[in-house]
Amino acid sequence: MDIVVVGAGSLGSLVGGLLAREHDVTLVGREPHVSQVTERGLSVVGAEEFRVHPNAQTAMPERADLALVTVKAYDTATVAADLADCTLDACLSLQNGMGNESQLAAVLDCSVLAGTCSYGARLREPGTVAFTGRGEVVLGERNGGQSAVADSVGAAFRAAGIETTVAADMPTRLWEKLAVNAGINAVTALARVENGALADSPADAIAADAARETAAVAREQGIDLPDERAVSLVERVVDDTAANHSSMYQDISAGQQTEIDAINGYVAETATERVPVNETLAGLVRTWERHRER
Numbered sequence: 001m002d003i004v005v006v007g008a009g010s011l012g013s014l015v016g017g018l019l020a021r022e023h024d025v026t027l028v029g030r031e032p033h034v035s036q037v038t039e040r041g042l043s044v045v046g047a048e049e050f051r052v053h054p055n056a057q058t059a060m061p062e063r064a065d066l067a068l069v070t071v072k073a074y075d076t077a078t079v080a081a082d083l084a085d086c087t088l089d090a091c092l093s094l095q096n097g098m099g100n101e102s103q104l105a106a107v108l109d110c111s112v113l114a115g116t117c118s119y120g121a122r123l124r125e126p127g128t129v130a131f132t133g134r135g136e137v138v139l140g141e142r143n144g145g146q147s148a149v150a151d152s153v154g155a156a157f158r159a160a161g162i163e164t165t166v167a168a169d170m171p172t173r174l175w176e177k178l179a180v181n182a183g184i185n186a187v188t189a190l191a192r193v194e195n196g197a198l199a200d201s202p203a204d205a206i207a208a209d210a211a212r213e214t215a216a217v218a219r220e221q222g223i224d225l226p227d228e229r230a231v232s233l234v235e236r237v238v239d240d241t242a243a244n245h246s247s248m249y250q251d252i253s254a255g256q257q258t259e260i261d262a263i264n265g266y267v268a269e270t271a272t273e274r275v276p277v278n279e280t281l282a283g284l285v286r287t288w289e290r291h292r293e294r
């Protein structure tokens with residue numbers, strides 16, 4: 001399969017590297033990562049160690065069988081506009097936050113699938129990505145149900161050795177992931193701690209309340225997500241990714257914009273009643289973002 005990975009950051013480089021063991025992969029990213037990958041290949045270090053030689057470039061190719069979108073949620077609209085000129089059979093969003101798939105589907109003339117990925121990755125230096133935790137990819141139709149396109153993308157991922165489930169209930173899974181990110185990301189970023197530090201900490205109630213509020217908003221949207229499930233998913237991910245720094249912690253440490261609008265901000269804006277924990281977390285992170293711009 002011809003796959004373009006749009007967003008060769010940490011996760012995009014790791015998944016792109018794994019896929020390149022089996023498929024023709026083009027990584028679309030930024031310099032100096034692109035030049036390093038072109039000159040020396042992409043080194044994957046950590047849980048698995050190997051070097052692959054995908055194409056790497058800063059511009060979008062003209063065509064691909066699959067576009068795998070891994071950019072930050074705030075870049076989705078720009079990437080969607082760029083991808084609109086590319087001939088594609090399918091597009092899969094493996095991003096944090098809500099609303100990415102609908103932005104892509106609004107402009108692309110192909111199936112747009114939704115996905116979640118629990119692999120841990122960190123771009124160590126240009127040309128080298130650290131594989132910090134094995135996980136799984138879950139993908140499927142963004143509005144739920146089954147399709148031949150989702151099955152064939154799932155088979156392509158599995159052929160590359162990526163543990164992949166093709167699911168018919170992606171809307172529920174996206175809300176579950178949102179509850180996990182709403183609980184973990186802003187709290188770990190503001191407290192400057194790794195995910196595992198949330199367990200039995202003074203902040204674990206904040207994370208649990210943010211997840212409960214998210215579950216309540218999901219239910220308003222017709223998604224069956226009980227509070228207890230949202231909280232237990234947060235606890236499980238805290239455990240499974242104990243040594244990892246959340247993506248928002250990494251963004252804040254690097255002085256970069258965060259995905260707060262697509263996570264706690266999205267929960268607050270979608271809710272029909274007050275969600276004080278999500279509002280507070282969004283307000284604090286947005287205040288940091290504004291200060292950083294000065």
Ligand code: KPL
Binds near residue numbers: 096237241246247
């Ligand atoms: O997706 C994540 C993120 O950091 O964005 C979690 C699941 C919280 C793992 O760190």
